[in-house]
Amino acid sequence: MRTTSFAAGATALVLAMTACGAPSEQSSGGGEGGDAPLRVGTMPVPHGDILSFIDENLAEEAGLELDIQEMSDYNTPNAGLVDGELDANYFQHREFLNEWQENGPDADLTYVTDVHIERLGLYSEGVEDVDGLDDGAEVAVPNDPANLSRALRILEEEGLVEIDPEAGENATENDIVENPQDLTVTPLEAPQIPRSLADVDAAVVNGNYAIEADLTEEANILAWEPEGEDYVESYANGLVALEENTDDERVQKLAELLGDERVLEYIQETWEGVVLGVNADGEVAEVEGSEDEAADEE
Structure with a gap:
């Protein structure tokens, strides 16, 4: 299942979030775990495409059902975790998450795993x-x-x-x-x-x-952009969930699938160096031809 959700506006969302209770006080909204679909907030490209690849090729074998909810701005997916509308999201890097938590509501969002880097x-x-x-x-x-x-x-x-x-x-x-x-x-x-x-x-x-x-x-x-010493740690986009939900079996299954070699190959073949996969060792995966192409373009 793949649905689309559009943002109403970042300012209104932040105001609305401050009026919400703590995540533990809110309705699960259908994210009760077990066999329920895992509701994942994401951006359309490349995140939504990667999740759709998993949904169409890997999820059924792993016993995971995904409810992919595409969004149009960078505030909505974190707000969805806080208010209980999402179980996880996949769209941001650690630097953005840290900045959001410093300026957003009091909620413990946890980075679960690295997946890819979108090169500026x-x-x-x-x-x-x-x-x-x-x-x-x-x-x-x-x-x-x-x-x-x-x-x-x-x-x-x-x-x-x-x-x-x-x-x-x-x-x-x-x-x-x-x-x-x-x-x-x-x-x-x-x-x-x-x-x-x-x-x-x-x-x-x-x-x-x-x-x-x-x-x-x-x-x-x-x-x-230059690839510095902390490039992956700072800028790899990854899976995020509320701290209390990181052990959810569905979240862990999705984290495992996001690191599957078939997903890495899909990233390499689809975006040819504009998007860089991150391997199991937490390093930028080699993309055949990307370095030569970048050198020619520079």
């Missing part, structure tokens, strides 16, 4: 390489804190800006201390950036939105 890339419609960016060029970046910092690190890696070292993992455009080309760095809502690419000189785009907008086929890829 610097894209352009009119510029073919980084050296082609003129002085005063405008570069759009995601405005959510975790991905804004990642985007700025791409610009820094390419020598376009220098970030204050003390900014750490929470760097914003205000932490740019050197900007030799006087670039205009414009934070935008991540889903809007692909539609805005024609209006700027370049943009850093999340992998899922780049795939949805066919940017990997239709735009120039100027650079990929």
Whole structure:
């Protein structure tokens, strides 16, 4: 079963969440465990596609029934866990989860397992390489804190800006201390950036939105984000559940299936290096041809 749910608005959701009781005080809403379908909140691409692959090819053999609920913004899946509408979600990395919990309701959401990384890339419609960016060029970046910092690190890696070292993992455009080309760095809502690419000189785009907008086929890829020492730990998207539900047999089954070699192969074959699978050792899996392609594009 695959259903679709759309967000009503992040602000309203946060206000509504604060009015809810603790998760243990809320109705299970059908997530009573056992043989009940596991309700998983997710983004359409690539998360929803990966879950659908599991649902169609692996879940029945494992004795797992999935209720995949696709959503359109980054706040709804965590809100769904808090209010008891979901049993798990799969859409976020640890940095985003930490940021959300610091600013959201008092709830213990737990990261269960790593699955994949969506590489941030610097894209352009009119510029073919980084050296082609003129002085005063405008570069759009995601405005959510975790991905804004990642985007700025791409610009820094390419020598376009220098970030204050003390900014750490929470760097914003205000932490740019050197900007030799006087670039205009414009934070935008991540889903809007692909539609805005024609209006700027370049943009850093999340992998899922780049795939949805066919940017990997239709735009120039100027650079990929650097893979630092803590790349997987910080930015791998994975399965999340309420702490009290992490031992749910259905959650554990899905975690196991998400790490199946057949899922890793599906990721590799479908997204060819824009999405990177994470293997059982917690390392980025090798994607045949991706390094050569990236080198050519850079």
